[in-house]
Amino acid sequence: MAVIFLLWVIAEIAAIWAVASLVGFLSTLGLLLAGAIVGSWLARREGGKAARAVLDTARSGRSPLGEVTDGMLIGLGGLLIFVPGFVSDVAGLLLLLPPTRALVRRAWLKRLKRRGPLAPRGFGGGLHSSGRVIVVDSEVVDPSRHDRRDPPQRPVIEPE
Incomplete structure (x- = not known):
């Protein structure tokens, strides 16, 4: 796990360095700040949708497993957006966008089903x-x- 964390930190530093080389230091800081602002707005919007979907599904008597998983992925995406760096911003943005989040959700639930019962x-x-x-x-x-x-x-x- 420590190796993965170290590789992630190296990738973040390399990405920031590359962007700063292209557009300059202040522009890089502006891009990181803009990513955090847009990401937090998107996380709040998608999180509200996910919460409403969980409630609607639970009220209808169906299992809200997919909706709860969406909420978890939105929370992880929001956390990644707030971590400084472009690699984490891209990963967080991918988790906040519904089409890519659906792909991750399907893969995650498939993995859980292979590991054992869900309830x-x-x-x-x-x-x-x-x-x-x-x-x-x-x-x-x-x-x-x-x-x-x-x-x-x-x-x-x-x-x-």
């Missing part, structure tokens, strides 16, 4: 995929495992 099963997650009961603060989370009249038994914690 917990049962009551509050209840049974883990291995069939074990999840224990929180020494209490059994799944109420179907014991009768409510009998006090719950202290679970035995087995090493994995």
Whole structure:
């Protein structure tokens, strides 16, 4: 991860250096400032649209997974816009524009589906995929495992 961060910093410095060589130092600062202003306006506009889409989808009873993912990508795009540099500005702008955000969202959701289920099963997650009961603060989370009249038994914690 440190290597990726270092490469990103080097790319940002190289991009700023190249732009400053072409248009000058003050123009480069102006471009960075203009990118932050336009990006923040776009992030606010797209974020509002995403929030309304989540509410509308949830009200209709459908899963708002795509809309929530859009909101997450808009937030990441807005964060990248505020990081100084042209590489992060371009990446943030791509996440803020609906056509490219849709491509990233599809790829992200496809990756999540390959990794496992997107929603917990049962009551509050209840049974883990291995069939074990999840224990929180020494209490059994799944109420179907014991009768409510009998006090719950202290679970035995087995090493994995």
